[in-house]
Structure formats: C-alpha cells, structure tokens
Amino acid sequence: MAEQTLRAWLLTDTPTSRRHAKLSALYQGWLAFRANTMAMIGLGILLSLVLIAAAAPLLAPHDPFVQNLGNRLAPLGSEGHILGTDSLGRDILSRLIYGARITLYIVALVAMIAPIVGLLVGTVSGYIGGWVDIVLMRITDIFLAFPRLVLALAFVAALGAGIENAVIAISLTAWPPYARIARAETLTIRSSDYISAIKLQGAGGLRIITKHIWPLCVSSLIVRVTLDMAGIILAAAGLGFLGLGAQPPSPEWGAMISEGRRFILDHWWVATMPGLAIFTVSLAFNLLGDGLRDVLDPKAGE
Amino acid sequence: MKMLEINGLNVWFGSGRDRVDAVRNAAFEVGAGESFGLVGESGSGKSTILRAITGLAPSWSGTIAVAGRQIEIRRPKDFYKQVQMVFQDPYASLHPRHSVDAVLGETLQLHGFKDIDARVVRLLDDVGLGQKFRFRYPHQLSGGQRQRVAIARALAPEPELLLLDEPTSALDVSVQAEILNLLADLRQEHGLTYLMVSHDLSVVGHMCDRLAVMKDGEIVEIMDVVALRAMKATHPYSQHLLQASV
Numbered sequence: 001m002a003e004q005t006l007r008a009w010l011l012t013d014t015p016t017s018r019r020h021a022k023l024s025a026l027y028q029g030w031l032a033f034r035a036n037t038m039a040m041i042g043l044g045i046l047l048s049l050v051l052i053a054a055a056a057p058l059l060a061p062h063d064p065f066v067q068n069l070g071n072r073l074a075p076l077g078s079e080g081h082i083l084g085t086d087s088l089g090r091d092i093l094s095r096l097i098y099g100a101r102i103t104l105y106i107v108a109l110v111a112m113i114a115p116i117v118g119l120l121v122g123t124v125s126g127y128i129g130g131w132v133d134i135v136l137m138r139i140t141d142i143f144l145a146f147p148r149l150v151l152a153l154a155f156v157a158a159l160g161a162g163i164e165n166a167v168i169a170i171s172l173t174a175w176p177p178y179a180r181i182a183r184a185e186t187l188t189i190r191s192s193d194y195i196s197a198i199k200l201q202g203a204g205g206l207r208i209i210t211k212h213i214w215p216l217c218v219s220s221l222i223v224r225v226t227l228d229m230a231g232i233i234l235a236a237a238g239l240g241f242l243g244l245g246a247q248p249p250s251p252e253w254g255a256m257i258s259e260g261r262r263f264i265l266d267h268w269w270v271a272t273m274p275g276l277a278i279f280t281v282s283l284a285f286n287l288l289g290d291g292l293r294d295v296l297d298p299k300a301g302e
Numbered sequence: 303m304k305m306l307e308i309n310g311l312n313v314w315f316g317s318g319r320d321r322v323d324a325v326r327n328a329a330f331e332v333g334a335g336e337s338f339g340l341v342g343e344s345g346s347g348k349s350t351i352l353r354a355i356t357g358l359a360p361s362w363s364g365t366i367a368v369a370g371r372q373i374e375i376r377r378p379k380d381f382y383k384q385v386q387m388v389f390q391d392p393y394a395s396l397h398p399r400h401s402v403d404a405v406l407g408e409t410l411q412l413h414g415f416k417d418i419d420a421r422v423v424r425l426l427d428d429v430g431l432g433q434k435f436r437f438r439y440p441h442q443l444s445g446g447q448r449q450r451v452a453i454a455r456a457l458a459p460e461p462e463l464l465l466l467d468e469p470t471s472a473l474d475v476s477v478q479a480e481i482l483n484l485l486a487d488l489r490q491e492h493g494l495t496y497l498m499v500s501h502d503l504s505v506v507g508h509m510c511d512r513l514a515v516m517k518d519g520e521i522v523e524i525m526d527v528v529a530l531r532a533m534k535a536t537h538p539y540s541q542h543l544l545q546a547s548v
Binding site: 013014015016017018020021025192193194196197198199200201202203211212215216 | 356357358379382386387389390391394395396397398399401403408409412413434435437438439442452455458459
C-alpha cells in the first residue's frame, strides 16, 4: 500500500513542490530506462565493475603483483588460478580485478575533462558567433584532423609515459566532437523563442549559456560520452599496449594484453582474458549509451 | 500621453545584395491604455516591428519612443520592466526543461523582486492557472495553459506596454476565445497598453481600438475599429482584406 502511494506520488501530473517535480521527472526517466532490457544489462555490468573495483582487496584471490616463476603460464582452471597465470606467474584473475580500478579511473577522468571542455567551447562558440566562433571552430578542426591515437601518442611522448599523461592525452583528443555537437545544438537553440523570451527579461549571455543552453546540450553529450567510453577504454588500452600508458607491473588491461602478446600462440589465455574484460566493459558502455539516448534525447525519443 | 511613438522606422535583414527590407518607413502612435492592432498577411512585417521595439531585430533605423523616452540600440536595464512581449507559439516560447515555477521565478529574480514566492502565486492566479500548475513542466500543459504561462511571464515585471505577437494563432478556436478574454480582462485590471499583431481581422476587431494595415513592409492605412466594423476602409488593399475576411 505504501509502495502504491509512493508510486502514485512520483507519477503525479500535479507536483506540489520543487523537489516533488524533480523527483517525479527523475522517476519517469528511470521507468523509461528500465523498460530497455539491453541498457539494464549494460548498467548491471558497469555497476558490478564499480563494486568489483571497490572491493578488489576482498575479491582478489592473490596479490596481483606477487610473482611465482615456478608456476608461470599456468593454464585456465589450474589449481588456485581459475584464469591461469601470466609469464611471471602472477594470478590473471587478481590482476583483472585490480585492473578494473585503473579502467574506472581512466574513464572517470576522461569523462570529467573532455565533455566539459567540449561543452564550454561549443556553446560559447555557437552562442557568441562571429570571430569567436571562427577561431574556436578552426582550433577544433585542427584537433579533429589528427588521428586520435597518433595525437595521443605525440602528447604522451612529449609529457612522458604514465596513466595520468595518457588520460590527459586522450582527453585532449576526445573533446572536439563534443564541441561540435554542443555548437550544433546551440545554433538551433539560440534562435528559439524561449531564448528570445529570457533575453527580454534582461538576462545576460552567461546566464543564457549556463542556465538555458547547457541543460539542453547536456543530455545529448551524456549519450555521446557513454557511447564514446568504449573507444576511450580502447584508446587507453592501446596506449598501454604500446607501452605508453600504464607502466608495468601495473595491472592495466591493455598493458596485460601487450605482455601476453609474446605467448599468444602457445598460451592464448594470457592475452585473451584481459581482452575479454575490455570487450565486456566496452559493450556495457555501448548498451548503456543506447538506453540513455532513448531516455534523455527528446528528438530520438518520440 | 503617448505610450509608444514610432517614426520613420526601417528594419532590414542582411546587407549588400542580400539585404531584405522587412519594414519601410513605418509610423504610428499608441496612446496610454489603448489597444492597437497591426494586421496584414504573412511576411508583411508586422512581427518585425515588435521585434524591432524589443531589440530582437538586428538592424533598424528611425525613432522608437516608449512613454516619451527614445530607445537607443542598447536598451537600458529597466526598459524590459516597461515593455514585454508574448510570443506567437506557446510550444516554442517555454524552455522545455524549466518548470512553470522556474520560468516565473527566474523572471522575477532578474527584475530584482524579493517576494518571489508570493508573486509567483499571484501571477498564476492572475492568468487563471491554479497552484496545481506551479511545478509542472511545459510538456504537462496544454497549448492554452502554456500561453497563459507565457502571459504570466510577460506580466511578471509589471510592464505598461505589452506586445502581443499573434498570441492565439497557434491555438484551437475555443481556447483562442479564452485567451483573448483573459487578455482583455488583464488589460482592464492592470491598465495595460497593447500592441497586437494579428492576421485575423475578427480578433483585432474584438480586441483593439485602432489598427494599422500593413502590406509588403509598409503601413497602408490606419483606421479605428468603428470604421473596420462598418467596412469603411479607404485604401484598396484594406478593402480587399476586409472583403476576404467576411
């Protein structure tokens, strides 16, 4: 009964307070999202990834850094090492579990830098127009003209190898598409009547951009970010694979594949297991992104 | 006193060979408390005059004076406390992610009012929307309800001159009458001056005291509503328009 009334309260057409209206809108979005099975699967995988990363010391059967050269390259299902061991006898499962932390760290940092830079550049450029637009968009074009991994490689080479520099390099190459999307959205929004209406209340450019344009751009950016996450993980793994991202003995998934590459013919699981992990997480982000698009993007929704 | 005086107003878009003259040499006055109509077919420049007054049109020349004060290109901050506008399409004039409360609250805040809560309540009552609409989003409102919110927003700064850009043309016929009656009531209660654009002569005949007929960016005739009802237009184009509307 209490659940029934809570549901009715959340689904009402006549919210009674600011908080009520917000919660009600959130709940309706959640209902729409929940109806999408694939997106729920994606969300489930990502939530378990977060849990695994948080509880890594409890879950991992072995220390990810302890070597045991007597038991190197143990096959799948061998005693005490379900996923086998790598070339230095380290437990692959434990390394994958600890590697989830690194993956999440990369994803979170990139997701905090690239879309925000892109949103700022895109909306300012689209709203102000004129020479500001021309200058900002040409800079964007220059960044877009480089192949992403090559540009990231150049940055890492200049800044030095390491996870933080890899994140900065990936972010620097990831923002231009967001700027383009935000600018395109801004161009359609800025000439609409509701922007004219708020101008007639004497609102300045800063208020219009942050309070009126951003809320409308953010949803399509969130969708784009989740869809790009797979690419970002792959780019980070690629940098790791090339030896320019996470450095050994750090259990980064890309670096693990790189290490396993030498044995791929005789001991395939060493490279395959981290590859499967990357594949699963990338797929989860793609599924989540598709679901979010249905909920957040008003144009695709109806 | 004249609330609005317009003289030799030209409005154009673009420049060089792309230049389009939307309004040419328009001149009329609206007295305080009067309701003045602008009629004409689509593209005759009626709405452009409103946009020039509010500063939404990019380039114009001539003189516009509101309550005896000349308008500069850069409008002073208190200009928008005096002049407000209601847009044509209520589906496009409300921010899709802002609730009614947010729309009115932000407007009041921008105009420096302190008692925002009380004023939001009063505005909603004024336009005939109850409290239950306060926290709704535009997609939870009908067209007529949205237009009432837009009217409430325009009334929030307590303006003297309200510019109405075909406020009912996007609505159903039955809702149109409600909104027109609301506007007529509000004008009486608040002592507002209206400048109303419409292509519907019967709406103008119902709402306005005087009207100007526009064709291709020029005002061809200014007449009062008595002449309109008696079908006594002097310019051939207005005669044609009257004939067509019967």
